[in-house]
Amino acid sequence: MGQKLVAVVDPELCRGCHVCVRSCPLRIIAIKDRLAVLTGACVGCGKCIGYCPFKARRLVEAGPVAGGSVEQPSD
Numbered sequence: 001m002g003q004k005l006v007a008v009v010d011p012e013l014c015r016g017c018h019v020c021v022r023s024c025p026l027r028i029i030a031i032k033d034r035l036a037v038l039t040g041a042c043v044g045c046g047k048c049i050g051y052c053p054f055k056a057r058r059l060v061e062a063g064p065v066a067g068g069s070v071e072q073p074s075d
């Protein structure tokens, strides 16, 4: 419980239809090369999930990787 959630897109299912773009209250979804991508920090509200007609979107727990682990510079 209490895990941060973020929306992810299945590239196999996404058709770039723009429906989710309009559904996001934060307006952080854009279409790039017919694929929905995030342009900002998703708060995991889930609004976009139910709108996708192709069931391409889902919420996942934001782990260390999704949270943006950063490689340490070597020098």
Ligand code: SF4
Residues within 6 Å of the ligand: 009, 013, 014, 015, 016, 017, 018, 019, 020, 021, 031, 035, 036, 051, 052, 053, 054, 055, 056, 057
């Ligand atoms: S609503 Fe679904 S299929 Fe349409 S662009 Fe968004 S993720 Fe892709």
Ligand code: SF4
Residues within 6 Å of the ligand: 006, 007, 023, 024, 025, 026, 027, 028, 029, 041, 042, 043, 044, 045, 046, 047, 048, 049
């Ligand atoms: S879960 Fe909410 S904030 Fe994240 S992309 Fe979907 S609508 Fe936007």
